[in-house]
Amino acid sequence: MNEVDWIAADAAPWSAHPTFADVRLAWLLPPAAAAGLACALVRIADGSTVPEHVHAGQDDILYVLRGAARMWIDGHGERALRPGDFLRIPAGMRHRPFGFDGDFLAFNLWPDAARRPEIERSL
Numbered sequence: 096m097n098e099v100d101w102i103a104a105d106a107a108p109w110s111a112h113p114t115f116a117d118v119r120l121a122w123l124l125p126p127a128a129a130a131g132l133a134c135a136l137v138r139i140a141d142g143s144t145v146p147e148h149v150h151a152g153q154d155d156i157l158y159v160l161r162g163a164a165r166m167w168i169d170g171h172g173e174r175a176l177r178p179g180d181f182l183r184i185p186a187g188m189r190h191r192p193f194g195f196d197g198d199f200l201a202f203n204l205w206p207d208a209a210r211r212p213e214i215e216r217s218l
Contacts, residue, residue, distance in 0.1 A: 142195065146191065161197065
């Protein structure tokens with residue numbers, strides 16, 4: 096298909112995350128919409144909680160746009176996340192974002208998501 100996908104900045108369709116109550120998603124390319132890729136804007140408010148989890152079938156790739164947080168990654172400890180930071184967590188690696196400050200917003204990619212409909216699995 097030679098379709099062009101375009102979503103205006105003020106028209107992103109925000110919805111609840113299917114697993115984590117404190118997380119909002121604006122799907123830019125939902126799973127199965129484009130071969131081998133899903134991507135979304137991810138918004139997490141101050142003081143929110145996201146449990147430890149793993150993306151069994153795909154890397155979790157994010158680029159921080161706004162706010163700050165910390166990310167615990169199994170075997171790697173904690174990393175600070177600020178606007179402009181890039182992070183790739185390999186498939187199958189446990190991780191947990193926490194310490195959200197300033198209405199956290201990130202661009203998130205999940206390669207191979209079209210072939211694996213379950214993006215996340217809580218531990």
